[in-house]
């Protein structure tokens with residue numbers, strides 16, 4: 498058997514549409530640039546991605562959760578540096594009217610040429626702010642401007658003392674949040690890799706200055722472990738430390754986790770030592786103290802922050818890319834291709850499928866009962882259309898770990914055949930035991 502892994506993102510784009518993972522937004526109107534909708538399977542899987550991250554963070558003894566609003570006081574973005582600094586340099590071609598980024602367009606960096614028509618009749622680079630602006634209230638004037646947040650992190654900083662005091666946690670401790678962010682990206686693309694509306698999963702860990710380097714290393718290790726636990730192939734992951742010139746305005750040290758997407762290794766997550774930049778800025782702009790008082794040592798200090806920030810959509814894409822495989826077998830009958838999403842079962846949208854061997858009421862009745870029984874604990878699918886082999890393949894393609902076939906023997910022995918996605922092996926399991934069986938398998942699944 499030959500195994501082929503994902504080579505082209507388009508393979509995933511079409512599988513996603515065909516099977517209901519991701520659709521183009523507003524498709525019947527021709528779509529809206531770089532906006533995507535998560536379909537029946539995609540919305541389930543996205544919840545699983547979020548749950549995995551959320552549990553990994555907030556079930557620790559030293560991290561609390563937060564769900565901050567998208568619209569914040571405009572001064573937040575002045576203090577954070579986004580109003581003045583969150584921009585890309587744009588150049589206009591006066592001949593063909595193309596607008597492009599000055600800092601990553603090869604033809605411009607090399608010869609000061611338009612990437613579209615090659616003209617040198619270009620404007621000077623102008624800074625283009627990436628934040629989406631809107632107005633709050635009925636009057637659209639400069640006094641009512643608010644921004645859609647470009648990162649969730651600022652919610653953590655302005656709520657640092659609220660979270661710390663209400664939960665009575667001591668530094669070091671962290672705040673975790675999942676939520677939508679918006680950036681008017683100049684060059685979105687690669688499916689859901691870079692979009693203008695996306696979800697972030699960010700955690701800020703507040704530590705005593707001087708201990709920051711040690712916690713930075715600790716979080717690098719923890720985040721690597723997370724990807725390993727959920728079965729991402731370590732060959733497809735690497736750390737990319739930022740050099741001096743690459744560091745964001747707030748960062749003392751930074752490393753990105755890169756994933757080998759079909760277009761090459763690209764950023765999946767950022768792990769940054771932000772120092773006390775953000776809390777200090779918010780103290781300055783709000784006039785309120787965000788200092789922490791350490792009861793034990795009677796010291797007051799502004800904590801340093803280690804941040805871990807990953808895009809939910811980007812991680813969703815990494816999971817799909819990593820899981821996709823084609824198993825190709827050649828025989829005298831020709832070539833057979835089994836498409837499998839080898840997703841970790843916690844991430845897979847459907848945990849088990851119930852497949853009655855025939856549509857006859859005799860089997861459909863108990864099969865439907867079994868579906869309802871499994872659905873008390875898991876997301877399940879019921880499928881009675883087509884041959885059993887075809888139905889197995891349909892489930893393989895969406896990553897369902899277990900298929901449970903109800904056959905005529907089931908009527909006598911009360912058992913079903915459980916077929917495993919990875920090995921295609923089958924075993925008989927009593928229906929009354931099935932929820933416990935699936936739960937145990939999901940818990941003990943080891944991807945590596």
Ligand code: GAP
Pocket residue numbers: 647648649650680682689690691692693694695697699764765766767804806807808809810811812
């Ligand atoms: N608070 C720090 C921060 O926002 P970032 O590197 O700009 O850092 C963190 O973003 C993560 O958010 C990225 O590693 C990426 O996974 C995701 N992300 C950023 N911009 C994105 C976009 N336009 N589309 C999808 N995901 C994005």
